[in-house]
Amino acid sequence: MSALTGKVQTVLGLVDPNQLGRTMTHEHLTMTFECCYFAPPPGDAAVAQNPFQMQHMHWLRQNPYSCHENLLLNQETSAVRDELLAYRKAGGSTIVENTTTGIDRDLPALRQLAKDTGVHIVAGAGFYVDCTHTEATKKMSVEKLTDIIVGEVLHGADGTDVRCGVIGEIGTSWPITESERKVLRATAHAQAQLGCPVIIHPGRNPAAPAEVLRILQEVGGDIGKTVMSHLDRTIFDEGELLEFANLGSYLEYDLFGIETLNYCFNLDVDMPSDSQRVKALAFLVDEGYEDKILVAHDIHTKDRLTKYGGHGYSHILKNIVPKMLTRGISQQQVDKILIDNPKHWLTFK
Numbered sequence: 001m002s003a004l005t006g007k008v009q010t011v012l013g014l015v016d017p018n019q020l021g022r023t024m025t026h027e028h029l030t031m032t033f034e035c036c037y038f039a040p041p042p043g044d045a046a047v048a049q050n051p052f053q054m055q056h057m058h059w060l061r062q063n064p065y066s067c068h069e070n071l072l073l074n075q076e077t078s079a080v081r082d083e084l085l086a087y088r089k090a091g092g093s094t095i096v097e098n099t100t101t102g103i104d105r106d107l108p109a110l111r112q113l114a115k116d117t118g119v120h121i122v123a124g125a126g127f128y129v130d131c132t133h134t135e136a137t138k139k140m141s142v143e144k145l146t147d148i149i150v151g152e153v154l155h156g157a158d159g160t161d162v163r164c165g166v167i168g169e170i171g172t173s174w175p176i177t178e179s180e181r182k183v184l185r186a187t188a189h190a191q192a193q194l195g196c197p198v199i200i201h202p203g204r205n206p207a208a209p210a211e212v213l214r215i216l217q218e219v220g221g222d223i224g225k226t227v228m229s230h231l232d233r234t235i236f237d238e239g240e241l242l243e244f245a246n247l248g249s250y251l252e253y254d255l256f257g258i259e260t261l262n263y264c265f266n267l268d269v270d271m272p273s274d275s276q277r278v279k280a281l282a283f284l285v286d287e288g289y290e291d292k293i294l295v296a297h298d299i300h301t302k303d304r305l306t307k308y309g310g311h312g313y314s315h316i317l318k319n320i321v322p323k324m325l326t327r328g329i330s331q332q333q334v335d336k337i338l339i340d341n342p343k344h345w346l347t348f349k
């Protein structure tokens with residue numbers, strides 16, 4: 001038992017889990033993604049320079065990572081504030097903000113957004129993928145990394161007194177690097193001490209999610225309190241999906257709104273449409289996993305904000321939920337996915 005037991009930790013302090021309401025479990029409100037800049041297709045260098053014009057928006061949605069400016073979500077705090085007010089109007093109440101060290105977490109901005117909008121915001125502790133680890137991070141022992149993560153939850157992160165309420169998203173590549181392995185072990189150690197929720201960004205390979213769980217479990221991680229993000233771009237085969245689901249983590253479909261044809265980070269992947277995502281959810285519900293499903297948009301570039309004609313943070317509530325209801329998922333199951341599952345995951349043991 002600790003002061004955190006039975007509570008959820010937001011950037012404004014501890015709250016009763018029943019106050020959370022509808023929750024998106026994987027979003028970003030302010031971050032940079034320059035670590036993942038991808039050169040534009042041949043001949044497109046010019047449009048990539050100045051894409052925020054109506055005639056370029058389709059190009060931008062197909063090539064979101066090929067424009068430097070699109071990767072600076074941290075410049076859009078005012079637009080994000082408007083988005084959060086719209087999210088509340090649409091019935092949303094809580095957002096888990098997964099920005100970790102390496103992609104410019106901004107805790108004072110998150111605290112201000114929570115104050116301005118009344119949306120509960122839960123911040124993330126820990127480290128993103130290897131290519132964002134500093135030389136100093138790479139040299140750290142598992143014990144040192146554990147201390148940092150525990151400190152971010154108990155005392156505050158980035159020199160502030162804003163405390164994180166989840167560990168993650170913890171970034172992993174494929175294959176998983178040595179530095180990422182250390183961070184995963186530190187994550188499991190910190191989780192064992194704190195009884196806190198964990199959320200993972202797996203590498204882009206169908207074997208990656210299970211391998212991460214194996215590493216966590218080996219050193220005492222609590223798989224039942226761990227979310228596997230981005231399943232919609234990672235596991236496509238239904239048999240493989242059930243095999244993974246059987247391991248007991250939460251199953252997150254968190255790229256709602258992304259319908260890119262050519263997924264530059266892995267051209268072998270056919271990024272699903274939102275309809276296909278809903279189909280995957282209905283399949284998992286049918287197979288008995290309704291207590292394990294979580295959903296979100298993982299907004300991490302500017303083009304996805306409504307300011308630029310994007311779907312915004314309310315897309316699931318406004319468009320995906322009605323679709324779910326026409327595809328064999330009941331209102332009670334929708335409420336589990338949006339309210340009960342996030343609540344159980346986010347509550348400290």
Ligand SMILES: [Zn+2]
Nearest residue numbers: 026098169298
């Ligand atoms: Zn993310």
